[in-house]
Amino acid sequence: MNTPSKTSTGILGFDGITGGGLPRGRTTLLVGGPGSGKTIFALQFLVQGAQVFSEPGIFVAFEESPQRLVANFESLAWNLKRLQPKELFFIDAQPMPDLIHSGSFDLGGMLAALGAQSEAMGARRIVFDALDILLALLPDAAARRREVYRLHQWLLGRELTCVITAKEGGDEASSPTQQPFGFMQFMVDCAVVLNHRVVRGVSQRNLRVQKYRGSGFDENESPFVIGSGGFDVAVARTSGRVDANMTNERVTSGVERLDTMLGGGYYRGATVLITGFAGTAKTTLSGAFAQAACRRGERTLFVGFDSDSTEVIRNLASVGIRLDSHMESGLLRMFSARTITGSAETLLVHIKALAKEHEARCLVIDPVSKLSKFGNELTAHGVAERLIDWTKADGITLMCTSLLDEMADQTNDSGSALHISTLADTWLHLNYLVQAGERNRGMSIIKSRGTAHSNQVRELILSDEGVTLADIYTAGGEVLMGTLRWEKEGAERVANEVAEVAEQLNLVRLDAEEAVLEVRAKSLQTELLAKQVEKTLLTRTKKSREGELARGRTTLRELRGAGAVVSGAKREMP
Amino acid sequence: MSLLDPSNASRIHAPPEPVVVFKFLLFVAGDTPNSALAIANLTALCRAYLPGRYAIETVDVFREPQRALAEGIFMTPTLVRLVPSPMVRIVGTLIQTQTVLLALGLEAAAV
Numbered sequence: 001m002n003t004p005s006k007t008s009t010g011i012l013g014f015d016g017i018t019g020g021g022l023p024r025g026r027t028t029l030l031v032g033g034p035g036s037g038k039t040i041f042a043l044q045f046l047v048q049g050a051q052v053f054s055e056p057g058i059f060v061a062f063e064e065s066p067q068r069l070v071a072n073f074e075s076l077a078w079n080l081k082r083l084q085p086k087e088l089f090f091i092d093a094q095p096m097p098d099l100i101h102s103g104s105f106d107l108g109g110m111l112a113a114l115g116a117q118s119e120a121m122g123a124r125r126i127v128f129d130a131l132d133i134l135l136a137l138l139p140d141a142a143a144r145r146r147e148v149y150r151l152h153q154w155l156l157g158r159e160l161t162c163v164i165t166a167k168e169g170g171d172e173a174s175s176p177t178q179q180p181f182g183f184m185q186f187m188v189d190c191a192v193v194l195n196h197r198v199v200r201g202v203s204q205r206n207l208r209v210q211k212y213r214g215s216g217f218d219e220n221e222s223p224f225v226i227g228s229g230g231f232d233v234a235v236a237r238t239s240g241r242v243d244a245n246m247t248n249e250r251v252t253s254g255v256e257r258l259d260t261m262l263g264g265g266y267y268r269g270a271t272v273l274i275t276g277f278a279g280t281a282k283t284t285l286s287g288a289f290a291q292a293a294c295r296r297g298e299r300t301l302f303v304g305f306d307s308d309s310t311e312v313i314r315n316l317a318s319v320g321i322r323l324d325s326h327m328e329s330g331l332l333r334m335f336s337a338r339t340i341t342g343s344a345e346t347l348l349v350h351i352k353a354l355a356k357e358h359e360a361r362c363l364v365i366d367p368v369s370k371l372s373k374f375g376n377e378l379t380a381h382g383v384a385e386r387l388i389d390w391t392k393a394d395g396i397t398l399m400c401t402s403l404l405d406e407m408a409d410q411t412n413d414s415g416s417a418l419h420i421s422t423l424a425d426t427w428l429h430l431n432y433l434v435q436a437g438e439r440n441r442g443m444s445i446i447k448s449r450g451t452a453h454s455n456q457v458r459e460l461i462l463s464d465e466g467v468t469l470a471d472i473y474t475a476g477g478e479v480l481m482g483t484l485r486w487e488k489e490g491a492e493r494v495a496n497e498v499a500e501v502a503e504q505l506n507l508v509r510l511d512a513e514e515a516v517l518e519v520r521a522k523s524l525q526t527e528l529l530a531k532q533v534e535k536t537l538l539t540r541t542k543k544s545r546e547g548e549l550a551r552g553r554t555t556l557r558e559l560r561g562a563g564a565v566v567s568g569a570k571r572e573m574p
Numbered sequence: 575m576s577l578l579d580p581s582n583a584s585r586i587h588a589p590p591e592p593v594v595v596f597k598f599l600l601f602v603a604g605d606t607p608n609s610a611l612a613i614a615n616l617t618a619l620c621r622a623y624l625p626g627r628y629a630i631e632t633v634d635v636f637r638e639p640q641r642a643l644a645e646g647i648f649m650t651p652t653l654v655r656l657v658p659s660p661m662v663r664i665v666g667t668l669i670q671t672q673t674v675l676l677a678l679g680l681e682a683a684a685v
Contacts, residue, residue: 093648096663101609102674103667107633108603116639137649416648 006215007055007125007161010048011041013233017209017218023189025159026213027152031168032194037205037226038165039069040076041194042127044230044456045163047078055124055161058089058117060110062312063130066090077231089121095137107134107147111154118158125161132166144182164188177438189213202343207233223345223382232349251296251362251397254288254321257469258428261445261454266426270449271388272399273368273420276430280441281460281467283468285428286364287316287323289399290466293362294326301360302334303351305370309334333358337370344371344383352390361396368400368420388423400424425449430460433481440481443469454506459485596620596628596678597657603650604636608667612651615668623680655679 006020015021022028022045032038046057061069069090070080080088093110116128128134128151138144155162164184185191191210196203206221224233241445250265253272259265266272272289274282283306293300302313302323312334313323326332335354337347348371355363368387372380391398402420421427426448432439445453458469459481472479473488480488578600600616602609613632635642635650635657645654655662655678662677 078678091643092646098663100662100673100677101666102664102671103615103669104608105649105666106603106606106608107649108606108608109601109642109650109652112603112635112639112650113643113648117643134648384682 008048008053009041009045010052011044011231011233011375012229013222013224014207017207017222018190018212019215019217022161022163023213023215027155027164027187028190028191028192029184030163030165030187030194032165033196036194036196037224037231038167038194039064039129040226041192041231042075042129042163042165043069043073044078046088046125046127047080047083047230049125049161050083051078051123054087056087056089056121057125057127058091058114058121058123058131059127060093060114060517061129062093062095064132065094066092074487076228078230081100082339086121089123090131091117093134094375095133101137101139104139104143107150111150115154115158118160123160126155126163128162128164130167131164134169135166141183148184148187155187169237176459185211196274204345205291223343225346225349227346227349227353229353234322247395252292253285254290255285255467255469257458258443261458262426262448263452263454266397266399267394267450268397269395270397270425271391271420271423272397272426272428273424274399274401274428274430275404275421276401277404277432280430280432281462282314282403282430283312283366284319284321284459284462284467285430286366286399286401287319287321289311290332290362290364291316291321291323291326293397294329294331297331298361299359300326300332300362300364301351301355301358302332302364302366303337303354304334304366305337306366308336318464319462320464320503333360344380347371348383348387351387355394355396363391363396363398365398365400367403369402384420385423388420426451435481436484438482438484442472442481522561593627594658596624598628598630598654599645599654599656600630600632601634601635601645601647601650601652601654604623604634606650608651609634611667612653613669616653619668619670619674619678619680623675 005024006015006018006022007024008015030038043059046059049055049057057064059069064072070084073080073157084090091114114126117123135144135147138147152288166184188211190212193208193210195206195208197206198204205224205226207224208221209217209219222233224231226232231278247268251268252259252265253262264415266289274285276282283304286302290300290302302309302312307315313327316323323332323334327334333354335351337350351363351365354360365387368384371383388398390396400420406435427446429444429446431442431444435441442457442463443460444457445455457472459472461468461470470485473485596618598616601611603637616630619631633641634648642648649665651665651667653664653668655664658679662679664674666679668674
């Protein structure tokens with residue numbers, strides 16, 4: 001594709017929106033109300049050129065004296081003094097207040113002077129700041145048009161990349177069909193509108209590219225902030241970049257059993273959301289994660305909104321999570337964002353800058369729901385989305401907690417504060433269970449993309465040795481936790497013991513019975529033997545008595561004298 | 575009291591008016607119509623009001639842009655009255671108006 005060559009503005013995000021920056025060698029019109037950030041945008045464009053691309057630039061100041069400009073931007077780390085005058089040249093073109101006009105005049109003098117200067121320093125970039133002031137001096141519209149045309153010709157001849165700023169009420173003052181500084185549109189290849197609104201007491205700055213000849217651009221308003229590094233435009237989505245850093249690597253949650261429940265831990269670069277009411281140990285879980293990250297030697301940033309970092313460290317130490325040594329080694333950076341006020345956008349920029357500075361691989365934001373508390377419920381969602389996009393793109397594992405309001409209507413989507421839950425990869429929910437006069441912490445995994453995960457509610461136990469998860473009991477359709485669980489566990493232990501003893505007793509009893517029976521069997525056998533002996537004896541006695549009887553009768557007969565005959569006869573007869 | 579009154583003072587001392595040579599610097603941009611007009615108008619003014627006691631230097635910003643830069647001349651034509659002080663600047667083609675005459679102090683000189 002043969003798109004016009006572009007030149008970087010050095011403004012984070014803006015180059016992304018426009019796909020590379022401003023059109024090289026062309027003119028860009030920057031329109032916005034007072035205090036909308038026109039001058040800083042323009043100046044940053046020059047500073048970037050001078051510092052990074054060795055493209056010297058000229059700043060033509062119609063509104064403020066260069067001395068004041070330099071003083072005003074002292075707070076930004078731009079080092080304007082060092083750049084002057086070789087790489088950055090300021091021209092004080094403020095109209096003198098007591099200047100007398102008589103008859104027609106033109107900008108020939110200025111252009112001649114600028115031409116000489118730009119040739120002398122080899123300028124590639126030029127800014128006309130507050131051109132509206134100069135144009136206001138011209139008597140009529142025809143003269144204005146003529147001078148703008150003259151300027152245009154001059155710029156074309158030199159192929160300078162030019163930014164012209166002009167005051168106008170941004171998008172609001174002009175009707176949708178009317179373009180700001182319409183008569184200048186013919187000469188500009190790119191037009192950018194800056195808006196500064198106050199929505200419910202919170203300042204919101206937005207930037208919108210209105211046109212860009214020969215190039216695609218993001219047509220939506222993009223929020224921006226002016227921070228210590230200058231202009232920072234929030235880019236909604238950097239398509240194609242987001243998916244770049246997907247990995248299958250797991251990182252531990254810092255709680256062993258939670259890792260098991262998640263099938264190995266969180267994915268690297270994932271977004272983890274922990275929701276729960278106040279005091280459900282959200283911070284503790286994020287602390288455990290941060291500690292585990294530091295133990296792996298990963299640089300971690302912990303952004304807290306609720307309490308100061310020293311407090312967080314002290315409180316976490318009470319549950320066995322020691323972060324102080326990691327703070328000392330520099331791996332961990334704690335940042336208390338309580339002191340920062342401003343839009344959610346400002347916060348995001350702060351966090352981003354800190355994370356970049358710290359080269360963080362893991363980021364904890366506790367709680368992320370604070371983003372919407374700065375009076376910008378409307379933008380907070382977009383900010384949260386960009387936060388996630390950004391961490392994903394950079395492969396930063398993000399853990400955010402979200403505070404649920406106990407009083408809030410449960411149906412009112414409170415479970416997915418800022419709608420992060422739809423974007424989060426893993427969503428842990430912490431809850432209280434009030435039972436038998438106790439509050440116990442329960443934890444469940446609502447979702448965890450791409451990982452098998454347990455569907456069970458676990459009890460979260462905090463002790464001075466750390467965070468552990470315990471199985472919970474269900475009894476009669478109810479979940480038992482805390483003391484009830486402990487009681488149940490105790491009762492089971494006792495029941496086991498009783499059963500064991502009973503079993504042993506039974507065994508003993510049976511042994512005894514067996515022994516008794518064995519003894520009885522022996523005695524019966526003995527008795528049987530005795531009876532058998534007795535029976536034998538009896539039989540023998542009976543026989544001998546019969547014999548005796550027979551012998552007796554013979555003897556008697558013999559004695560009577562007959563028997564002997566009989567017997568003798570008998571003996572003689574056969 | 576009366577001594578400090580300027581009108582009284584001039585009456586009492588009645589000094590001869592010192593001859594002041596007016597020095598002008600006229601910045602023009604090449605041979606544009608505006609440049610030519612400005613030069614013509616200034617010359618006419620000087621002839622009418624400052625006969626014999628004026629000096630005009632014309633600077634073409636295209637030829638001497640560094641001078642325009644140094645002087646902070648951004649619109650052309652620009653007339654700078656160097657002498658007498660204070661320095662006065664007038665932008666435009668110097669059409670003779672009451673404002674221009676007053677600003678240059680020419681009305682007084684003519685009287």
